[in-house]
Amino acid sequence: MTKFVKVEVQDGVALIMFTRAEAANSLSIQLLHEINETLEAIHYDRSIRAVIVTGDGDKAFCAGADLKERKGMNEEETRKTIALIGRTVNHFEAIAQPVIAAINGVAFGGGLELALACDIRMASSTAKLGLTETALGIIPGAGGTQRLPRLIGIGKAKELIYTARRLSAEEAYRYGIIEYIVEPQDLLKQAKELALEIGKNAPLSLVQAKTAINQGMQTDISTGLQIESLAYSRLLHTEDRLEGLKAFQEKRSPVYRGK
Incomplete structure (x- = not known):
């Protein structure tokens, strides 16, 4: 079976990379289980001081739920999958180590919710971000309605959620969603530098x-x-x-x- 999560550990920094690029790293059930297994192992590894999560290539960080997979689910399966996405996103917030989201491409819906659960967000200048769920007849269901207002304020969060607006990296920076904008070729380098700066501390x-x-x-x-x-x-x-x-x-x- 093809694995969709790649992990590299160097100098106390764990790099988690989603490798389901052909599906924009959308959150299939297999990918969700692999993410949780990875985070569980990292949480208890004292040699790991900081974590970076990113997507393979320069197209997608995570496009959210796998809607093609969900199309074939009944209501019970859909509810279970939604709950699994929520638990997975929460897992990023719950692990012991600081987590940097290196947003290399599109981060829509659950993909942005995953990034919001990380401690620090760094985005490629070509990235696109947005909580786009209301355009699909739903609402952010993996923490987006709670984490985004806490990060940028209620009014701005309501505007973005109600409009399902897709933001450029520059717009996301102005809203306060991301802390850094980096050129695509420098994204991982700068994320690793920040992780090492964090990791040198107790x-x-x-x-x-x-x-x-x-x-x-x-x-x-x-x-x-x-x-x-x-x-x-x-x-x-x-x-x-x-x-x-x-x-x-x-x-x-x-x-x-x-x-």
Whole structure:
């Protein structure tokens, strides 16, 4: 059976690449299962400090649900597949390591929802993005109606979801959907540079920072500060915290071990 997820790990950075280019990396059931298996393995691998997710080539990051496959499904199968897409998108947000979405091409519907669940979004200057579901008689169903407003504000998110507008990378940047625009030939290079910059820091600190931000953003400021305090306290007795202090005193780069 052909595999649709390719994984490379180098210098503590895991590169996840979707290789179903002939179908614009649309989320078939096989691809969804492969993604979840990959993320499960990465989550528990302490040698991996940061993750990049991208698509093969320069045409598609992910075009969303596989509508050709769904055409042959009954209602129960459709509901199960929609739920699987939702769980898969949530998985990107839930894994311990910071995740960079390197958006190499079109990211429509569930493809953009997947990118929204990542921590940082970097897009090729030729990429196209949009939550296009209302043009298909549905709504974003894998977190898009929740994550996009939290990222760019309610008014702008409503505008984009109601119109099903397809944005250029420049427009997506102006809306605040992506953090970087990069020329296509430099996308992976710059994503790896950012991942390495992140990965040089204490891995347990990255885990707790991600937890504090993601959980705190869902609450009021008072509760968020309590979440931050709990996340901070989990680092007090780690070897990495002591190594960070020692390296600072000795004016050298710290060597973190994730302990």
